[in-house]
Amino acid sequence: MSDDASLxxxxxxxxxVHTPQEIREMIDQMVDDLRQRGATPxxxxxxxxxxxxxxxxxxxxxxxxxxxxxxxVVLSFYRGAWCPICSLELRALTEIAPxxxxxxxxLVAVSPQSPDVSLPLVDSxxxxxxxxxxxxxxxxxxxxxxxxxxxxxxxxxxQFDMSLTAANADASWNVPVPATFVIDRTGIVRAAHVxxxxxxxxxxTDILAALxxxxx
Numbered sequence: 001m002s003d004d005a006s007l008x009x010x011x012x013x014x015x016x017v018h019t020p021q022e023i024r025e026m027i028d029q030m031v032d033d034l035r036q037r038g039a040t041p042x043x044x045x046x047x048x049x050x051x052x053x054x055x056x057x058x059x060x061x062x063x064x065x066x067x068x069x070x071x072x073v074v075l076s077f078y079r080g081a082w083c084p085i086c087s088l089e090l091r092a093l094t095e096i097a098p099x100x101x102x103x104x105x106x107l108v109a110v111s112p113q114s115p116d117v118s119l120p121l122v123d124s125x126x127x128x129x130x131x132x133x134x135x136x137x138x139x140x141x142x143x144x145x146x147x148x149x150x151x152x153x154x155x156x157x158x159q160f161d162m163s164l165t166a167a168n169a170d171a172s173w174n175v176p177v178p179a180t181f182v183i184d185r186t187g188i189v190r191a192a193h194v195x196x197x198x199x200x201x202x203x204x205t206d207i208l209a210a211l212x213x214x215x216x
Contacts, residue, residue: 007092007203011085023156027198030150034177034196042145042179042194049075049183050142054110054132057119062130064108065187071104072190072214073183074207077145077176079198080113081121082162086178089201090125096204097129103211106130112137112176114169135169140176145194149173182210190214 043049053063067073076093078086093107100107107129111118115133122131140146149157149164154173157163165171180202182191191210193202 006205007089007201010088010092011199011201014084014088026152026156030153031197033150034147042177042192043143043181043189045189045192047189048187049073049181049189050139051187052139052142054134054139055115057115057122057131057133059115062108062132064183067106067108067130068183068185068187070106071185072106072211074100074105074107074211075181075183076107076109076202077140077143077179078109078111079175079178080111080164080167081117082164082167083198085199085201086111087121087125089178090121090127092201092204093129094125094127096208099208100211103208103215105211108132110134110139110176112140112168112170112172112174117167117169133169134176137168137170137172137174137176140174143176143179143181145177145179146174147177149175180207182207182214184214 051064053061056062064073078089080086090109097107109129110132112134118131118133134140137146164173177194177196178198178201179194181189184190
């Protein structure tokens, strides 16, 4: 897959190669259930982004407020290092990181995994932006994107040796719906992408366009 391919094209290629039909059908059911319940709407454009502090991959505390003093923030929630689609998204964010910095903004990625689990991912992908740990998933809850995997998916994940109780810092089966929020320096969400389908992510080009719209 070429570097200039859309994130959606990269995700489709990943799913086509590595995801059996049985798993796709179970995931589709999970997505339908979440959408019908409206369980994870995410905060809306125009709302104030909830403040938070969380440790980075080296255990150093990072505050959203401090990043906003420097400029707008692109806040991306991902499920964890075990998720190949999340890795694709993080690579895509790495590719646009220079353009984000040129726009006077910063990138912040958040997952429920502990710093010691996040650090190998940061090193392997050479991520040069904040990668934070939502240790008790209170940040995901504040952004209204936290949910628990169904019992069927929990059993399936365990079959593939992917128990989230071992991966998550809070030892739960909770995960965030992957979401991206573009926050202006006053703390207001100016663009957002939240979808119960974890295969749907905000395109990097849309992130850059949102930053351009809020440029001073």
